[in-house]
Amino acid sequence: RKEVEQDPGPFNVPEGATVAFNCTYSNSASQSFFWYRQDCRKEPKLLMSVYSSGNEDGRFTAQLNRASQYISLLIRDSKLSDSATYLCVVNRYNDYKLSFGAGTTVTVRA
Amino acid sequence: NAGVTQTPKFQVLKTGQSMTLQCAQDMNHEYMSWYRQDPGMGLRLIHYSVGAGITDQGEVPNGYNVSRSTTEDFPLRLLSAAPSQTSVYFCASSLLPGNEQFFGPGTRLTVL
Numbered sequence: 001r002k003e004v005e006q007d008p009g010p011f012n013v014p015e016g017a018t019v020a021f022n023c024t025y026s027n028s029a030s031q032s033f034f035w036y037r038q039d040c041r042k043e044p045k046l047l048m049s050v051y052s053s054g055n056e057d058g059r060f061t062a063q064l065n066r067a068s069q070y071i072s073l074l075i076r077d078s079k080l081s082d083s084a085t086y087l088c089v090v091n092r093y094n095d096y097k098l099s100f101g102a103g104t105t106v107t108v109r110a
Numbered sequence: 111n112a113g114v115t116q117t118p119k120f121q122v123l124k125t126g127q128s129m130t131l132q133c134a135q136d137m138n139h140e141y142m143s144w145y146r147q148d149p150g151m152g153l154r155l156i157h158y159s160v161g162a163g164i165t166d167q168g169e170v171p172n173g174y175n176v177s178r179s180t181t182e183d184f185p186l187r188l189l190s191a192a193p194s195q196t197s198v199y200f201c202a203s204s205l206l207p208g209n210e211q212f213f214g215p216g217t218r219l220t221v222l
Contacts (some may be wrong), residue, residue: 044200044211045213086151096141098155100145102151
């Protein structure tokens with residue numbers, strides 16, 4: 001079983017819609033969680049960290065569910081510029097190795 | 111600040127050739143790492159370094175070597191290229207492994 005699994009999508013949504021997707025992780029010792037954004041043929045960039053109590057950054061909301069071992073990302077009022085692949089990243093405490101999901105592709109259409 | 115730089119951007123090799131992918135960062139980060147990204151798969155860690163003179167293997171180290179003689183540079187060497195090494199390679203750096211990773215623009219490598 002992969003350490004981090006994501007629904008590859010694609011999620012095709014109209015502008016202004018809300019889209020949400022999850023990422024599951026297999027190691028219960030995981031401590032740090034992140035969402036990265038990757039545009040086509042570009043390098044990944046940090047979108048937001050995910051905190052235990054959940055957190056928002058503008059139109060983006062991230063949640064962590066330790067009991068079910070998943071994190072989620074919700075995008076409100078989608079913009080064309082939100083079209084990208086979103087990578088889920090997990091890190092175990094004191095582990096130098098990050099685990100990346102394969103990504104969820106979101107396409108926002110006009 | 112240039113951040114993380116990688117050269118070359120594109121490279122085509124023949125099977126059996128060797129080459130070095132360059133990576134440099136100017137943020138004084140101790141932690142640096144190399145990943146490869148293949149279609150349908152997440153980034154997979156090849157090698158990483160927690161400081162000058164210290165390197166360790168990641169998930170897929172076979173066929174690759176690294177060294178870290180300075181804080182700034184972390185080159186990746188392909189010893190004898192194979193078609194299975196066709197991929198996009200990203201170098202990343204961060205203050206600590208659990209902190210934000212800053213990625214270079216990537217090297218697109220094709221091995222014929």
